[in-house]
Amino acid sequence: MPTISVDKARLFEALGQDYTTEEFDELCFDFGIELDEDTSLSQRPIINGKQEPAQLKIEIPANRYDMLCFEGISLMLNIFRGKQASPDYRLVAPPKGEIQTINVSKETARIRPYVAGAVLRNINFTKESYDSFIALQDKLHQNLARQRSLVAIGTHDLDTIEGPFTYEALPPGDIDFVPLNQSRSMTAVELMDFYRGDRHLSRYLPIIRDSPVYPVIFDSKRTVCSMPPIINGNHSKITLNTRNVFVDMTATDPTKLEICLNVLVSMFSQHLEEPFTVEPVKIVSPHNRQSRYTPDLTPRETQAEVSYINNCCGLSLTPSDICSLLKRMSYAASPSRVSPDLIEVHVPPTRADVLHQADIMEDVAIAYGFNKLPRSFPSESGTIAQPLMINKLSDIVRLEAAMAGWSEVMPLILCSHDENFAWLNRKDDGKTAVRLANPKTAEYQVVRTSLLPGLLKTIRENKHHSVPMKVFEVSDVAFKDMDLERKSRNERHFAAAWYGKSSGFEVVHGLMDRIMLMLKSAFVTSEEGLQAKGIEEAAYWIEEVDDPTFFPGHAAAIHVRIEGKEQVIGVFGILHPTVLEKFELRYPVSTLELDIEVFL
Numbered sequence: 001m002p003t004i005s006v007d008k009a010r011l012f013e014a015l016g017q018d019y020t021t022e023e024f025d026e027l028c029f030d031f032g033i034e035l036d037e038d039t040s041l042s043q044r045p046i047i048n049g050k051q052e053p054a055q056l057k058i059e060i061p062a063n064r065y066d067m068l069c070f071e072g073i074s075l076m077l078n079i080f081r082g083k084q085a086s087p088d089y090r091l092v093a094p095p096k097g098e099i100q101t102i103n104v105s106k107e108t109a110r111i112r113p114y115v116a117g118a119v120l121r122n123i124n125f126t127k128e129s130y131d132s133f134i135a136l137q138d139k140l141h142q143n144l145a146r147q148r149s150l151v152a153i154g155t156h157d158l159d160t161i162e163g164p165f166t167y168e169a170l171p172p173g174d175i176d177f178v179p180l181n182q183s184r185s186m187t188a189v190e191l192m193d194f195y196r197g198d199r200h201l202s203r204y205l206p207i208i209r210d211s212p213v214y215p216v217i218f219d220s221k222r223t224v225c226s227m228p229p230i231i232n233g234n235h236s237k238i239t240l241n242t243r244n245v246f247v248d249m250t251a252t253d254p255t256k257l258e259i260c261l262n263v264l265v266s267m268f269s270q271h272l273e274e275p276f277t278v279e280p281v282k283i284v285s286p287h288n289r290q291s292r293y294t295p296d297l298t299p300r301e302t303q304a305e306v307s308y309i310n311n312c313c314g315l316s317l318t319p320s321d322i323c324s325l326l327k328r329m330s331y332a333a334s335p336s337r338v339s340p341d342l343i344e345v346h347v348p349p350t351r352a353d354v355l356h357q358a359d360i361m362e363d364v365a366i367a368y369g370f371n372k373l374p375r376s377f378p379s380e381s382g383t384i385a386q387p388l389m390i391n392k393l394s395d396i397v398r399l400e401a402a403m404a405g406w407s408e409v410m411p412l413i414l415c416s417h418d419e420n421f422a423w424l425n426r427k428d429d430g431k432t433a434v435r436l437a438n439p440k441t442a443e444y445q446v447v448r449t450s451l452l453p454g455l456l457k458t459i460r461e462n463k464h465h466s467v468p469m470k471v472f473e474v475s476d477v478a479f480k481d482m483d484l485e486r487k488s489r490n491e492r493h494f495a496a497a498w499y500g501k502s503s504g505f506e507v508v509h510g511l512m513d514r515i516m517l518m519l520k521s522a523f524v525t526s527e528e529g530l531q532a533k534g535i536e537e538a539a540y541w542i543e544e545v546d547d548p549t550f551f552p553g554h555a556a557a558i559h560v561r562i563e564g565k566e567q568v569i570g571v572f573g574i575l576h577p578t579v580l581e582k583f584e585l586r587y588p589v590s591t592l593e594l595d596i597e598v599f600l
Contacts, residue, residue, distance in 0.1 A: 001059045002143060003036055006070045008054040010128060014074040016083060024056070031080050032366045033067070034059040063353035065144055065259060069136040070128070071267045072350075079330050080367070086330045087276040089266055089297040089349055094121070094279050099293075100163040100246065102217075104285035107169035111208060112152070112215045112228060112250045114257050115167045116294040117281030118265045119158060120245040122273040129271050130240055136267060140260050148204050151251040151260045152229030154217065156236035158244035161219040167250070169213040177224035178234040188214050188227060195230070204229055217248055254290075259352040261295045266350045299332065299346035304357040306341050312361050314374045319343050325367035326360070389600055390492050394474045397494050397596055400518050404511055406470045406496060411454025413476065414444040419453040423582035425548035434478050434488050447478040447488075451495035452549075452591055456583040459499045467587060468500030470507070474596070493570075495593040499585065503574045505554065508590040512558065512572055516540050519599050538562045551576050558594055570594025 012018050019027065025035040040054035058073065066072045078084035093099070102117050125133070137153045145151035172188035179191055186194060192209060195201045207229055208214050217225040219236075226232040228250040238245060247265060251257035265278045280293040306319050317325075319335035322343055326333040330351070336342035347354045354360065365373060387395070402408060414436070421428045434447040448454065451473050459469055474494050481489040496511055498504030520538050542556040549555075555573025559566060572592035580589060 001034075001062050002068060002139060003057050003059050004068060004070075004073065004139075005055045005057050006073060007128065008038070008040060008056045011056060011070065011074060014070075015077060015081070027077065027081075028058060030366070030369060030371075031077060032061065033064075033073075062143070065140065065263045065352065066267065066350035068139040068143070068263075069267055070132045071136075071270050072263075075267075075270065076330065080328050082328065086327065086332065086348065087266075087270075089269065089276050089278065091280045091293075091295075091297060092274070092277045094119070099280060099282050100158075100165065101282045101284060102165045102167055102248070104283065104287075104290070105166065105168040106287035107213060108167055108215055108250075109288060110213055111169050111211050112252055113288055114251040114254045114290060115217075115283060115285070116249045116251075116257050116261045117165075117283065118247045118261060118295050119279035119281060120247065120265060120268060120272060121158075121279055122243060123245055123268070123271050124273070125240050125242060125271065127240065129268075130238075133268055136264060140263065144256055144260060145251075148229035149207055150253040150256050151249055153260060153264065154226035154228060154232050154248045154250075155238055156225050156232065156246045156248070157238045157242045158246040159242075161223060161225060161236045161246065162221060164220055165225065165248070166218045167215070167248075168218065169215050171212065172214050175214055175216050175224065175227060177227070180232045180234050180237055182234055188216075191227070191230070201230060215250055217250075258294075258296065262297065262349040262352070265295055266297070266348075295349070297349045299348055300354075302345050302347060302354075302357070302360075303336065303342050304345055304360045306343060308357060309361045309364050312358075313365050313368065314376065315368065317364075317368075322364055325364050328367040329363040331360075331363070390597060393596060393600060394492060394494075396518070397515060398472075398474045400515060401472045401474075401494075401496065401511065404514055406472045406511065409455065409458045409471045409473055410475070411458055411473065412444070413448055413478075415446060415448050415453045415457075416443050417445045418582075419457070420446050420448055420450065424450065424452060424579055425576060431480055434480055449477050449479060451475060451477060451493050451593055452497070455495055455497040455591065456579075456585065456589070459497060459589070460583050460585060463585070468498060468502075468504060468507075470496070470498055472496035472511075491595055492597050493593055494596050495591065497589055497591045499587055499589050501587055503554075503588040504590045505574050508572055508592045512592050512594070515594075516558075516560075519596075545571060545573075547571055547573065549576060549579060550574060560598065562598065567598065569596075569598050 021038045021041065028035045035056060036059050037057040038054070044052040044054065060067045067076055075084070079086055100117065100119055102115055104115055137155065140153065141148050175188040176185055178185050192205055195205060214227060216227050219225055223235055224233040225236050226248060247261070249257055249261050269276045269278055278295060278297065280295065283290060283292050283294055285291050306322060309322060310317055319340065323333040323335065326345065330348055332346040334344050336344050345360055398408060417428070420433060433449050436445055439445045455471055455473060458471060462469065472495065476490040477493050478488055478490050480487060494515065496508060498507050538561065540558060540560040542558055545555050545557040546552070547555045550573035555571060557568050558570040558572065560569050570593050573590065575589045575591060
């Protein structure tokens with residue numbers, strides 16, 4: 001969970017009350033957040049001859065983006081304590097009547113297709129609120145915006161630029177401006193090279209570096225406001241003296257774009273001369289049907305069932321009682337006129353985490369007090385625990401292999417494309433493996449279609465151990481399946497590998513016979529969970545197969561007939577020398593792999 005540091009004295013001043021550490025810890029617990037540390041209880045560093053002010057480090061739930069700043073924490077705690085009414089966020093017209101506009105070029109669809117904006121007019125920054133404003137942007141970038149890859153935020157002194165604004169995507173060589181806190185102009189190409197070694201900004205460069213066009217926002221005089229998601233222009237830099245703030249946001253995810261904009265402007269609209277008001281910005285983007293006014297601060301309307309809330313909490317609250325509790329959590333709620341079992345709830349624009357009536361029920365429980373909820377053991381159990389049949393079968397196979405003297409390993413389900421195909425002398429037809437769209441490293445490119453790469457890599461990393469090595473795995477592999485909604489499917493496989501100075505072919509063959517015999521016996525004796533009609537007719541046999549993964553003439557396919565249906569379920573044999581060379585193994589290896597789902 002994100003941890004937010006706030007000035008202790010300033011927060012208590014905003015709350016209108018001083019707390020001991022224990023009292024504030026209890027208040028945080030009651031509200032569903034956690035006090036991680038009170039630095040007043042420890043030695044604090046001395047900076048410029050002055051001791052650092054006491055800080056409260058508060059852990060915030062990962063879904064409460066509205067509490068990632070001092071303003072959000074103080075506002076929510078004051079509402080919770082009944083010291084302040086829930087704010088009424090409103091859109092207001094600009095004083096001169098002309099709404100700022102962002103005209104979007106269709107070329108932006110090639111890199112960051114979505115944009116939004118807002119204006120905070122007549123804001124009063126102090127050193128503390130300015131730092132909090134910058135810190136909230138950073139927290140949103142790191143959390144919800146996924147390191148600026150989904151959303152990038154730009155803030156500008158509106159008095160230094162002039163609308164209407166344009167959002168374009170241009171070749172890097174055509175973009176030239178003075179970056180934030182710099183003194184000389186640079187092209188985008190020079191800028192990317194200049195910030196390559198920057199500790200803060202270098203992490204964002206790969207987001208657009210390889211794109212033929214870079215996003216850029218201009219004002220009406222072609223002054224560069226920002227080049228998202230990298231940096232703003234120095235011309236429109238905000239300071240403590242800034243009175244009017246123009247906010248622009250670009251994104252690849254429209255939902256997170258709206259959430260970030262609503263949170264940022266809602267939290268800092270507290271500092272305006274007319275609190276909780278925001279000027280909208282008109283977005284003109286007809287090519288992707290995104291023309292609209294932003295932000296949309298209209299509360300979302302939803303419903304919650306009184307019986308559901310009472311059943312979950314073990315209470316007998318009336319609709320009016322629930323509405324009063326929700327008021328403490330910054331909702332507006334009223335009993336429904338349609339049904340006595342419903343309440344009408346208006347969710348504030350800052351609460352993007354509220355998706356279901358379960359979220360409303362949780363807030364009712366928080367407002368009521370978790371420690372006050374009745375404690376009782378449920379009279380009826382909700383479920384009767386039992387394993388999935390595939391897991392029960394896996395455990396049976398796993399136990400049998402272990403009792404035969406083999407060691408279980410658990411490699412990762414992701415591997416490189418070469419490990420899954422080329423290193424096993426297999427070809428990728430493009431219709432088999434599930435590929436990662438944006439792999440972080442070459443080691444994790446595809447979801448494995450075989451358990452063999454993981455076993456062979458495990459042996460490779462343990463070559464210093466004595467031989468022979470006998471390892472096995474029972475786990476899932478994945479395949480593309482365009483007939484399914486999710487376009488892929490899992491299969492539960494069993495695989496084993498022998499590594500030693502001899503081939504070990506007969507040992508792997510013996511393990512396969514034991515596993516098959518055990519499965520057949522289980523079916524015949526109708527072991528719990530494995531019984532099936534006609535299973536007494538189950539039979540298996542092996543036939544020589546020409547598989548490039550294995551040494552020629554030393555591999556066999558495993559055929560099985562269950563209920564009259566024949567199919568090939570696996571293969572075993574001695575690995576080809578080229579496979580051993582790829583995995584850096586100097587002794588022979590015999591492997592076995594089969595699909596165990598057919599025995600369900």
